[in-house]
Amino acid sequence: MIQLWFILALAFIIIELATVNLVTIWFALGAIGALITANITTNIMIQILVFVVVSIVSLLATKPIVKKLRKRKIEPTNLDRVIGKTGIVTKEITKNSYGEVKVNGSIWTAKSEKKIKEKSQVKVLSIEGVRLLVEEIEEDKE
Numbered sequence: 001m002i003q004l005w006f007i008l009a010l011a012f013i014i015i016e017l018a019t020v021n022l023v024t025i026w027f028a029l030g031a032i033g034a035l036i037t038a039n040i041t042t043n044i045m046i047q048i049l050v051f052v053v054v055s056i057v058s059l060l061a062t063k064p065i066v067k068k069l070r071k072r073k074i075e076p077t078n079l080d081r082v083i084g085k086t087g088i089v090t091k092e093i094t095k096n097s098y099g100e101v102k103v104n105g106s107i108w109t110a111k112s113e114k115k116i117k118e119k120s121q122v123k124v125l126s127i128e129g130v131r132l133l134v135e136e137i138e139e140d141k142e
Contacts, residue, residue: 001047005035022066030055082108082124086137089120093134101134108132 012028033054034047041047082103090107093099093116101110101122110132116122122134 001042001044002035002038005031005038005047005051009035022062026055026059026062029058080127082106082132083126085124087122087124087132087134089116089118089122089134092116092118098131101132103132110134112136 009028009031012024012031015024016022016028030051030053034051037047037050085103087101087103087108087110089099089110090102091100093101093110093112095113095115098109098111099116099118101108101124103124109130110122111128112122112134114136116134116136121137121139123137125133125135127133
């Protein structure tokens with residue numbers, strides 16, 4: 001069994017090096033633990049138990065570290081920059097049909113939950129695919 005655990009540990013390490021996504025590192029550690037156990041005992045159940053326990057413990061122990069490493073600051077793209085901006089309706093928007101909105105000099109297809117007339121000011125709420133979801137900016141009527 002020593003050879004099997006060595007081959008498994010080596011295979012998991014090679015897979016990890018090939019993927020660089022922290023996919024099998026925990027299993028490699030478990031296989032190394034089982035390899036050490038195989039040098040102490042020939043009981044296969046104990047070796048498998050060590051493999052499973054070491055793999056799970058190493059996964060749980062490294063989870064916060066992996067989470068921090070994978071957390072990346074999302075930089076806004078040009079598309080994201082229109083969210084929250086004000087635009088002008090260039091083609092009327094109805095609940096059942098798309099209209100057009102000009103935001104930051106670009107024309108976008110837009111939709112809204114309510115009818116919005118041409119030349120009205122709108123606020124961009126989100127981007128859904130290649131369309132903007134907008135709402136009309138109500139002017140103060142005094």
